Amino acid sequence: MLPLQQFQDFIKQHQLFAKDDKILVAVSGGKDSVLMLHLFKAIGVNVGVAHCNFNLRADEAQRDENFVKMLAVSLDLPFYITHFDTKKYAAENKISTQMAARDLRYNWFEELRIKENYDYIALAQHQNDAIETILINLTRGTGISGLHGILPKRDKLIRPLLCLTRQQINEAIDNNNLDFVEDSSNLSTNYTRNKLRLQVIPHLQEINPNLEKTFAENIARFADVEEFLAIQVKKLSAKLLNKRGDGIYIPLDELLKLQPQKLLLFELLKPFGFSESTIEDISNSLKSLSGTHFFSASHQAIINRNDLVIVAKDSNEHFNQFIHPSTKNILFGKHEVKLSFSTEIKFEIDANKAFVNADKLIFPLVLRNWQNGDKFIPLGMRHPKKVSDFFIDEKVPLHLKSSTPILINGNGDLVWIAGMRQDNRYKLTTATKKVAIFELEKY
Incomplete structure (x- = not known):
């Protein structure tokens, strides 16, 4: 049997969508997305199927496209397909192939959602994906928001499969004899996520056989901490950020009182795009002379007498x-x-x-x-x-x-x-x- 109750309970718990909403389901053809599509179909949700061909795996990519198309036809569902020149996009934008594929698919999903009047886009990440994301964030460096991993809902993206582990998905696929296609790149350790999945997490599971459950509980705690911090920062912003016609003024003496200073300063200034290293420089310069400047892509912060002043950068040069x-x-x-x-x-x-x-x-x-x-x-x-x-x-x-x-x-x-x-x-x-x-x- 399909894990329908678990699926429905998770959707209800996190209020992922309303009963009459239309959902665009991203389907690669792998176990995760195939199971998610069958679950949506089984509970009677109005869905359409979207598939991206990134032209990265030659015949295998075409095989995946054909499989997903036939799956959508067999379930009598609308099918949408697009093709990307992923390597060209990556080269032009000087980013990795993985990042290029991510940008391309998310942009296309949103364009398609709007064009075809879908309410949400469903992605098939599960609990093990959330664990991998947290480990990646911790390895590269992260704030509190990076500790909750993948959220069940963010804007128009929903992830209803976060209620299941990889093992539960495998069992559901086997027990229900569901067809799927295997992406051979999932076995390559050239990618960071695959290295964690294949080489690191198995060792962690030896230490803690209930790793998924433990991480799920930790993720919930981290999310609660982030929510609490957001509430406190909102109150602090209302108190300290004084909006004037020429910018936002923050009293330096109040910033010096903050505890913990760097954390709260980072959260206060995060909406203005300042990096963590720049926030640290600002924190270390709160007693500096007037005239010290700090920059983000969109704003500048200036030590001005008794205030830290935040102003938007003027994108236009002032010529005569x-x-x-x-x-x-x-x-x-x-x-x-x-x-x-x-x-x-x-x-x-x-x-x-x-x-x-x-x-x-x-x-x-x-x-x-x-x-x-x-x-x-x-x-x-x-x-x-x-x-x-x-x-x-x-x-x-x-x-x-x-x-x-x-x-x-x-x-x-x-x-x-x-x-x-x-x-x-x-x-x-x-x-x-x-x-x-x-x-x-x-x-």
């Missing part, structure tokens, strides 16, 4: 932007500068607006980033001041210095530090006949 008299608006990073003219000689006290004597402007003007050596005469003052000193006096965070637009006249004079202060030389006077109005909007 030219402004002509006909320019109405111009985009600059996360800013937009608008230009209008008026013959009414008046101004407003608004840092996001500059009211400039238009007769003194030499077009085209330039909108650019601040540069070392920039000077201007702040409105209301008589003597030049370095922009860098002005930023210090105004306590401008480091990450905003480089992104603040600077308006430069055609003769090289600095006209306006956008959103902060305009130059006294370009203020309105009784002799002004035309006003150029610059207005800054931030996004």
